[in-house]
Amino acid sequence: MAYLDPEFGSPPIHRREPREQVEMLAKFRRDFVSSTVLLKDLTRFGAKVEGIGRLSADEAVSLALPGCRPAMAFVAWANEHSAGLEFADPLDSQIFSDLVARFGLGRSAAAPA
Template structure:
């Protein structure tokens, strides 16, 4: 489902954030920085390598792991799509969390 306010070609509006979190890929847990967030996905920056199309879980303190798929990467940036879109209240909470850091 598309967000009617999202730019053309995007499923949902993206917001620049700074959230320190972890990504779990298989049995590996990596500390990462979430730099961009929408209800349908996120961008992370990490020196760790993630395979395109691999399943990952975004782990933010206070939330269950959020299942996603790696869609692309450019150097140390990775774009991931959530398997299920974030509820609007969760999205808003995460954006506010970022604003307080």
């Protein structure tokens, strides 16, 4: 499950669908410690979060997106400042669409700037 992060010089990886750029706060829980993180991109299958300490690949965490119940996710990749999470269960299509409509920055993260 450990993916390489193409943003940090690793080879590109195949994604199931394009990432949508977003800026939203979410509740993050690791072990018994909760904090607020910033989501930078989102798909139905995962998200990139910033504002956390170093995580380990395959580590299980909990993430509560705005208006959603906390859900389990696994760390796919991590560095000192951010991490890619893979959701244990994909987001419902309608919930994903609503979050992108509310918090999206208007272009896909996979699209050139």
